[in-house]
Amino acid sequence: KAGVTQTPRYLIKTRGQQVTLSCSPISGHRSVSWYQQTPGQGLQFLFEYFSETQRNKGNFPGRFSGRQFSNSRSEMNVSTLELGDSALYLCASSPIGGPPYNEQFFGPGTRLTVL
Amino acid sequence: AQSVTQPDIHITVSEGASLELRCNYSYGATPYLFWYVQSPGQGLQLLLKYFSGDTLVQGIKGFEAEFKRSQSSFNLRKPSVHWSDAAEYFCAVVLGGGADGLTFGKGTHLIIQP
Helix, strand or coil, X not given: CCCCEEECCEEXXXXXXXEEEEEECCCCCCEEEEEEEECCCEEXXXXXXXXXXXXEECCXXXXXXXXXXXXXXXXXXXXCCCHHHXXXXXXXXXXXXXXXXXXXXXXXXXXXXXX | CXXXXXXXXXXXEECCXXXXXXXXXXXXXXXXXXXXXECCCCCEEEEEEECCCCXXXXXXXXXXXXXXHHHCEEXXXXXXXXXXXXXEEEEEEECCCCCCCCEEXXXXXXXXXX
């Protein structure tokens, strides 16, 4: 099976712009989670989608949003970019069943740089 | 709030030596526990997990971890490290229904000396 894919791998944006990142989960996985990784704050949970519904959400401002499509592909959007949004954004997919976040498979991430 | 502590930011180990990476959590209940590894330029890979039962769990790449409820710890071990084990290691927890997602520790950077 192909792994989790994320596009694009690298992005450079300027403050005030918005950005959309895409994630394609492993075939058959219906849960998709997003994480932000920065040197200062480490890995932080953004949100989780399951069957096109946001099921859980981390402590991020409303500028961060996401959605999931019927084929389980997910996108996250960040509006009005700030310098502090520069980070590696990781997507993870999970098969259904079992305890929450039972077995997450991570993609390689999208490196976002905000200038 | 969920809290995961990895006390060691960096650890240097000689190739062939044993390894132990520490992880402590602070909750009233026992969370689900995980160890992930991140190699340079890569996403995270699950090494092992603990939900219940036997407190010594085996993972991939020769790693194991032991859950100690009395110490609120879930330390990762490997009897003999290889140069390819050099990476960043993250301990993570999920509490209850997972409303807060995976909560990660800050990570431990493992350096392997020849």
